[in-house]
Amino acid sequence: MNRSTFSKISWLWILAAVLFFAACKDETSTVPQEVLKINKFIKDHMDIYYYWNTSMPNINYRLEADTELYFEKLLKTPDDRWSFVTDDIAGLEAYFSGVSKSPGYSIRGYLVEEDSDQVVFFVEYVYANSPASEAGLQRGDMIYKVNGQVLTINNYGALLNADAAEITLGQFNDGGSITELSPSVTIIAQENLAQHPIVASNIIELGDKKIAYLAYTSFISNYDTELEDLFKDFKAAGVNEVVLDLRYNGGGSVSTAIKLGSMLAPATANKKTFIYERFNNTLRQYNELLPFDLKDESNLNLSRLYVLTTENTASASEMIIYGLDPYLEIIQIGAETHGKYYASITISDNMEPEKRTHNWAIQPIVLKSENATNSIDYTKGLPADYKMDDNWYNADLGDPEENFLAAAIEHITTGSISADRLEAAALKSSSIAPLSVQPFPDPLHGTMYIDALPSR
Numbered sequence: 001m002n003r004s005t006f007s008k009i010s011w012l013w014i015l016a017a018v019l020f021f022a023a024c025k026d027e028t029s030t031v032p033q034e035v036l037k038i039n040k041f042i043k044d045h046m047d048i049y050y051y052w053n054t055s056m057p058n059i060n061y062r063l064e065a066d067t068e069l070y071f072e073k074l075l076k077t078p079d080d081r082w083s084f085v086t087d088d089i090a091g092l093e094a095y096f097s098g099v100s101k102s103p104g105y106s107i108r109g110y111l112v113e114e115d116s117d118q119v120v121f122f123v124e125y126v127y128a129n130s131p132a133s134e135a136g137l138q139r140g141d142m143i144y145k146v147n148g149q150v151l152t153i154n155n156y157g158a159l160l161n162a163d164a165a166e167i168t169l170g171q172f173n174d175g176g177s178i179t180e181l182s183p184s185v186t187i188i189a190q191e192n193l194a195q196h197p198i199v200a201s202n203i204i205e206l207g208d209k210k211i212a213y214l215a216y217t218s219f220i221s222n223y224d225t226e227l228e229d230l231f232k233d234f235k236a237a238g239v240n241e242v243v244l245d246l247r248y249n250g251g252g253s254v255s256t257a258i259k260l261g262s263m264l265a266p267a268t269a270n271k272k273t274f275i276y277e278r279f280n281n282t283l284r285q286y287n288e289l290l291p292f293d294l295k296d297e298s299n300l301n302l303s304r305l306y307v308l309t310t311e312n313t314a315s316a317s318e319m320i321i322y323g324l325d326p327y328l329e330i331i332q333i334g335a336e337t338h339g340k341y342y343a344s345i346t347i348s349d350n351m352e353p354e355k356r357t358h359n360w361a362i363q364p365i366v367l368k369s370e371n372a373t374n375s376i377d378y379t380k381g382l383p384a385d386y387k388m389d390d391n392w393y394n395a396d397l398g399d400p401e402e403n404f405l406a407a408a409i410e411h412i413t414t415g416s417i418s419a420d421r422l423e424a425a426a427l428k429s430s431s432i433a434p435l436s437v438q439p440f441p442d443p444l445h446g447t448m449y450i451d452a453l454p455s456r
Contacts, residue, residue, distance in 0.1 A: 031065050038067050038360050042074070042085065045347050050083070051280050051365045052076035071362065080365055082340060089348045089361040094192070096252070096346075096449070098220040102193045103165070104130020105137055106217070106248055109156065110391070112178075117153045120144055120170065120178070121160070122393055124248055125215065127195050135167075135185040140393035144170030144178055164188045197223055197252075200245075200397035201230055203237050209412055210238050212300075213405060215245040215397040216260075219252025219316040221451070224259055231263040231298040243306040243408045244320070245397065247334060247390055251315025251448040254290075254343055254369075261323050262292045267301045269327045270294040273372040275319060277343070277450075283366070286453050304329035306408040310390045311381070314338035315448030319369060321382055326372045332384045333407055333417070339381035341369050343448045363449070386417050 031039075039061035047053055055076045064070035071085040086092050094100060107121040121143040126132045145151065145168035146159035159165065165188075169181040200215040212234045216227075234242075242264060254275070261274050275290045307321055309332055318337050321330055348361040370376065388404060395402040400409060407417045 031062065034358075035065060035067055036062060038358060039064055039070055041349055041358075041360065042067070042071055042362055045362060046071075046074055046364060048282055049280075049345065049347060049364055049366050050074070051342065051367060052080060053280050053282060067360070080342075082342065083344060083362070083364045085360065085362045087360050089346075089356070089359050090353070092346065092361055092363070096220070097222050098195050098197065098218065099192050100195065101189050101191050102127075102130070102195065103187045103189045104132035104193055104195070107143065107160075108391075109151075111153075113176075119151045119153055119156055121151065121156070124393070125199050125217070125397055127193070127199065130193055130195075131187045131190050135187050137167075137185070137187075139396050142170050142172075144168050144180060145184075196226075197249075198226060198230060199248075202398040203234065203239060204400050204409065206409070206413060209241055211241045211243060211409065211412060212237075212239040213243045213245065213398050215248075217248050218250065219254075219256040219260070219448075221253045221256050224256055227256070227260065228263070228295075228298050231300065235298060235300055239300055240302075241304075241306070241412050242300060242302060243308065243405060245308040245404070246313045246317040246320070247308050247310045247404070249313060249317040250338075251317060251340070254316060254319070254448060254450050257316040257319045257323070257448075258290055258293065261320055262294050263298045264300060264302055264305055264320070264328075265292050265294065265324060266303060266328055267294060267299060272327070274323045276370040276372070276374070278368045278370060279366060283453070302328055304331060306331045306333065306411070308404045308408065309334040309337050309382070309384060311335050311338060315340045315343075318382055319448065322371045322376050323369075325375070331386075331408075331411060332382065333386045333404060333411075334384050334388050334390060336383050337381035339379070340448065341376055341378050343367050343369060343450050345450050345453070367450070369448075386411075386422060388422055 043061045046056060050056065056074045059070065059073055061070060068085055075083055104127040106124040108124055109119045109121045112118040112120060123137055123139055123141045123143070125139055126137050143151070146165050147162070148166065149155060149159060151159065164186065166184050166186045168184045170178045171181060173179055195218070197216055197218040197220050198214065199217055200213070202213045204211040204213065214230070244264070258274055269292045271291045273289045274292045277288045277290060279286045305324060305328060307330060314337065318340065321332065321337070324330060342365045344363045345366050346361055346363055348356060349358060350356045386407065388407060390404065392403045398405070400406060403421070407421050410421065411417050
């Protein structure tokens with residue numbers, strides 16, 4: 001090869017390299033530096049903390065203009081349905097502390113008929129000292145119209161999520177038509193509403209049975225003191241049976257789950273394994289056994305526990321069931337649970353708010369939870385011993401006549417639940433289509449989290 005030919009080839013290679021790097025520069029130049037900063041923050045932390053970190057695809061974060069989409073691309077599907085990213089770390093922290101903008105009620109929607117697009121919503125429960133409670137709403141109320149409009153599958157999301165809503169209630173007639181009730185009530189969503197997770201409690205005495213009932217909607221560590229005080233009252237009253245209502249509980253703090261489990265467990269379980277936390281191989285030094293920590297003044301020393309569940313019972317709620325299962329009898333009434341045995345952690349660029357350089361945070365799955373006997377089927381939810389549909393709002397939570405609580409009481413007193421009760425699927429004596437619709441897609445539902453990595 002002569003010098004001239006060699007020079008031409010060399011220049012061709014140089015030109016190709018210049019064009020290649022220019023192309024790369026052109027691609028990355030369209031991604032703002034602030035986006036690149038957040039993307040790198042995500043990559044660096046997911047590489048270390050994500051439970052499935054070795055399964056993540058090799059994606060060049062410098063070419064990803066949409067941070068949320070980039071995060072989603074990293075997740076292991078279909079295993080991971082729970083990790084998420086947010087650009088509002090303050091809002092996330094407020095949510096985990098039980099504070100959010102809310103009208104103060106939980107509702108569930110149904111199609112009026114299977115071939116209709118009309119929907120109605122029933123109030124499941126109302127938080128105390130909320131706009132909904134002040135307006136007089138209560139469990140079983142049927143929301144028929146909002147701002148004068150009949151609810152449909154096309155408009156209910158916008159109407160029910162409005163900051164201010166004029167709510168018209170209704171009731172079904174025997175023929176299936178709806179009678180509008182008056183007057184309407186106006187509810188304005190409250191900023192920073194504190195949503196106390198203990199929405200109902202009661203002690204029911206039947207002969208030698210003293211039955212404690214607790215409707216608990218979220219594992220929020222801010223309310224641990226109130227939860228422990230309640231169990232001290234249960235203990236002082238001589239409670240010997242507990243009905244724990246987790247139908248509306250999507251999870252929360254692992255530390256709170258340990259506290260609740262420790263108050264329910266038999267005395268012989270003290271210091272024994274409640275949960276084993278298993279991290280990825282990168283963080284395997286953090287694998288840890290979490291023991292029960294019983295306190296005489298609040299531990300009920302139960303030999304069995306009744307738990308009420310729906311498909312929305314998830315995460316830390318499920319942990320109570322499978323964590324206690326090796327130590328006492330669990331009687332589960334309702335539906336199969338959500339099926340989430342993994343916990344996440346909040347990661348921002350600095351956990352001290354005043355030192356943060358951006359508002360983004362990730363909530364990745366970082367560990368799998370196993371009970372003392374590792375007897376969990378991680379592919380599905382926890383099956384109920386007695387199946388019941390939660391669509392009959394016949395009484396307030398905690399009322400002995402409320403359908404689910406009445407079923408538990410029947411089992412406590414007779415050892416069984418009648419077939420008539422199990423088959424009951426009426427909703428205020430109506431027969432609307434059982435296909436439910438979700439009013440508020442909640443990315444945080446099913447979030448079980450740890451506050452920090454264990455110290456080593």
